[in-house]
Amino acid sequence: MRRIALIALTTMASADTLLLKDGTVVEGTVVAVVVETASGRRALEGAEIDWDRARTDAAWIEANLRFALARDAKSKGSTAVYLGRGVFPPSAKAVVRRLDGMGLAPRLLFEEQLTAAGLAGLRVLVVPGGWAPTQHEAMGDGGRGRLRTFVEAGGAYLGICAGAYVACSAVSWEDREYPYALGLARGRAIGPVKGLAPWPTTGSVEIRAGGHAVPALYAGGCSLAIDGAAVLATYPDGSAAAIEVRLGKGRVFLCGVHPEFVAADRDLLAGWADGSPPGDGDWLEGLLRDASR
Numbered sequence: 001m002r003r004i005a006l007i008a009l010t011t012m013a014s015a016d017t018l019l020l021k022d023g024t025v026v027e028g029t030v031v032a033v034v035v036e037t038a039s040g041r042r043a044l045e046g047a048e049i050d051w052d053r054a055r056t057d058a059a060w061i062e063a064n065l066r067f068a069l070a071r072d073a074k075s076k077g078s079t080a081v082y083l084g085r086g087v088f089p090p091s092a093k094a095v096v097r098r099l100d101g102m103g104l105a106p107r108l109l110f111e112e113q114l115t116a117a118g119l120a121g122l123r124v125l126v127v128p129g130g131w132a133p134t135q136h137e138a139m140g141d142g143g144r145g146r147l148r149t150f151v152e153a154g155g156a157y158l159g160i161c162a163g164a165y166v167a168c169s170a171v172s173w174e175d176r177e178y179p180y181a182l183g184l185a186r187g188r189a190i191g192p193v194k195g196l197a198p199w200p201t202t203g204s205v206e207i208r209a210g211g212h213a214v215p216a217l218y219a220g221g222c223s224l225a226i227d228g229a230a231v232l233a234t235y236p237d238g239s240a241a242a243i244e245v246r247l248g249k250g251r252v253f254l255c256g257v258h259p260e261f262v263a264a265d266r267d268l269l270a271g272w273a274d275g276s277p278p279g280d281g282d283w284l285e286g287l288l289r290d291a292s293r
Contacts, residue, residue, distance in 0.1 A: 060130070063089040068108045071096075075105045078123035079292065082163070084111035086134030087127070090268035091160065094260040095128050098281055102288065114143035124156045124291045127163030129219065129258055135166045136180055144182045152248030156291040157184055161221045164254035165189045168226065174199075184252045185245050187226035193218070193235055193256065202273040207241040207257060209233035214259070215279040217269075221256035232287070242287075253291055259284035 064083040081095050099106045109118055109125070119125070125147070127135065139147065151157050159167045168189040171178045197203025199220040206213045209232060223239035233242035233255070242255040261269060261278035269278065 060087065060089055061085055064092060064110075067093060068110075071108070075107045076121070077105050077107060078121060079104045079288075080107040080109045080119075080122050080125050082110075082125060082127045083108050084114075084135060085138035086130045086132065086136075086162065088130035088162070090265075090272070091128035091130060091258065091260060094258075094262075094265050094268055095126050095160070097265070098260055098262075098284055099126075099288065101281075102285055104288075104292070111138045111140070111143055114139060114146050116146060119146060119150045119155070122150065122155060124158060124288070125150070126158045126288075127160065127166065128260070129161035129163065129221075132162040132165035132171065132180075133178075135162055136182065139166075139182070141181070148182065148184060148247075151184055151250035151252060154249040156251045156253065158253040158255070158287065158291050159184075160255050160260060161219065161258055164224065164256055165191070165222055167252060167254055168222075168224070171222075184247055185224070185226045185229065185243070185254060187224070187229070189222035189224055189254075189256070190239075191222035191256070192220045193223050193237070193239065195237060196235070197276075202276045204276050204278075205235065205257060207233040207235060209242070209283055214283045215277065216257040216259045216283075217261050217273060217276050217278045218257050219273065219276075221258070223256060224254055226254070233283075251291065253287060255284075255287070259287075 064087060067089060068083060079099055081092055081099065083092055096106060157167060165171050166180060167182055167184040168180060169183040169186050170188045171180055172188050172190045174192070192199045196205055196218050202217060202219040204215060205218040206215050214233065223235060223241065224243045225240070226243050226245055229240070229243035229245040231240045231243055235241045241257055242253070245252050259279055259281070262281040263278060265278060
């Protein structure tokens with residue numbers, strides 16, 4: 001089956017996001033999606049389309065751009081936060097707040113800056129939460145290749161929730177399998193985690209890290225079954241909530257929960273996770289320090 005037309009695309013400012021069941025993401029006001037098969041052309045039926053907009057449309061793009069413009073984004077430091085399409089603005093802002101509080105003043109990178117020049121001088125790239133299919137698509141083959149080269153040459157990648165999904169070579173989402181091309185970690189990101197807040201709701205979870213309970217926000221994140229990985233934290237069911245794995249000379253840190261949110265981030269949580277108490281940020285800061293070594 002081949003998709004050949006998306007009817008009635010509009011400008012980005014009023015775009016919706018549609019996720020097809022094969023993992024393809026298309027943007028625009030959708031009237032019909034037409035496919036060509038051996039028996040002729042037909043419109044896709046509802047069962048073949050995920051009509052959940054997945055909150056990855058132009059509102060996120062605009063919010064991230066406004067955030068970057070409002071902030072002094074001229075840092076030349078060795079840490080960066082990715083703000084490309086598919087990144088949820090509250091997650092990105094919380095990560096930046098934690099890094100600012102550590103005195104690291106991160107750069108802000110969009111997908112167009114996943115170049116040799118854009119990644120030059122970086123030690124750590126953090127990819128926040130959001131919607132992994134859109135993040136994957138936005139990076140493109142070139143961006144994914146350069147990001148992989150950055151890690152293999154000695155860089156560190158920290159992926160949170162969607163940023164963890166997109167880094168794995170395969171995603172199992174609601175028992176459907178999707179191959180992903182970035183492949184910083186060989187194995188599967190599996191979500192949502194059974195027994196936790198059902199997607200798309202949010203909730204609190206206590207992961208176990210270093211023998212201690214770490215409270216965090218959960219929002220459709222993954223458990224991680226990664227070849228050769230060291231498990232840094234586990235969910236209550238014992239599956240891996242956070243891992244570290246080597247890639248060439250570099251390191252990849254993946255985390256299925258949202259440890260970036262703290263009590264002071266109530267403004268960022270308003271309207272989507274008001275009733276889910278966040279953590280204290282200490283565990284994430286430790287992870288960031290480790291990644292920066």
